[in-house]
Amino acid sequence: MAVATRPPTRPGARERASSSWELWTWFFMRISGIVLLFLVLGHFTIVHLLGEGIDRVNFAFVAGRWASPFWQTWDWTMLFLGLLHGTNGLKTIVEEYVQRPSVRVALKSMLYVSTLVFLLLGTLVILTFDPDQA
Amino acid sequence: MARLSERVGTAYRGGQGQWSWALHRITGIMVILFLYAHILDTSLVAFGPEFYNRVVGVYHHPIIRLMEIGLAAAVLFHALNGIRIIIIDFWPRATQWHRQMFGVVVGLYVMLIVPAVYFMGRGLVEEMQQRGWF
Numbered sequence: 628m629a630v631a632t633r634p635p636t637r638p639g640a641r642e643r644a645s646s647s648w649e650l651w652t653w654f655f656m657r658i659s660g661i662v663l664l665f666l667v668l669g670h671f672t673i674v675h676l677l678g679e680g681i682d683r684v685n686f687a688f689v690a691g692r693w694a695s696p697f698w699q700t701w702d703w704t705m706l707f708l709g710l711l712h713g714t715n716g717l718k719t720i721v722e723e724y725v726q727r728p729s730v731r732v733a734l735k736s737m738l739y740v741s742t743l744v745f746l747l748l749g750t751l752v753i754l755t756f757d758p759d760q761a
Numbered sequence: 762m763a764r765l766s767e768r769v770g771t772a773y774r775g776g777q778g779q780w781s782w783a784l785h786r787i788t789g790i791m792v793i794l795f796l797y798a799h800i801l802d803t804s805l806v807a808f809g810p811e812f813y814n815r816v817v818g819v820y821h822h823p824i825i826r827l828m829e830i831g832l833a834a835a836v837l838f839h840a841l842n843g844i845r846i847i848i849i850d851f852w853p854r855a856t857q858w859h860r861q862m863f864g865v866v867v868g869l870y871v872m873l874i875v876p877a878v879y880f881m882g883r884g885l886v887e888e889m890q891q892r893g894w895f
Binding site: 657660661663668671676679680681682685686687689706709710713716717720745748749755760 | 786789790792793796797800801803804806807809810813814817820821829833836837840843844847850851877880881884
């Protein structure tokens, strides 16, 4: 059996966060996690489980959804929070496993640049979507 | 025989704590990699209905259907275990019951993933039958 160990989270641990930025990202992960839980599970249920599931996904299906500002906002929020939540998760993993500073900087730079590119691409696609194009 | 952690001096202590942590990482990586792919495939709506419909035609393929089920399995675990993490973070006394809480996560997971796999599995079986795979 496991010996008695100190639980990883102790009272007062929050006050000892290394910087206010780290504390802020810690907080962001919790808040965005809760919001994403509803957005992603809702999206998954509607698009993948109801009706014919992903059999019905085509251009007309996307056009029907993005005709409504409600679903545009839903999808964009999911894009934004999902990317930032995932990026911060990957950043944590890089910092924990990659010890050489040069490799660390390179990986984190790649991560941040791709996050920015994906965010711009996704935003552009939602905003410029034209349902009438032939 | 001594536990692995005693023999090699690792910080990993096994049990629900370590496994939930490891699964949270693995499912998190799976979900963010999927998100990158999903931003790219959805951005193809910008090329119009003919092209987009041809691309999403691959969603019918049984391999994609299996990946869809894998995605649901990963997202759902990450979501439920995330709630457990948030509860413990904001209410550190909950660490006393962390084993029971992980039990609840597993119980809810099974309750929700079984119907989800049933709905998606039907589509998968149909696609396989149409292809004459069995």
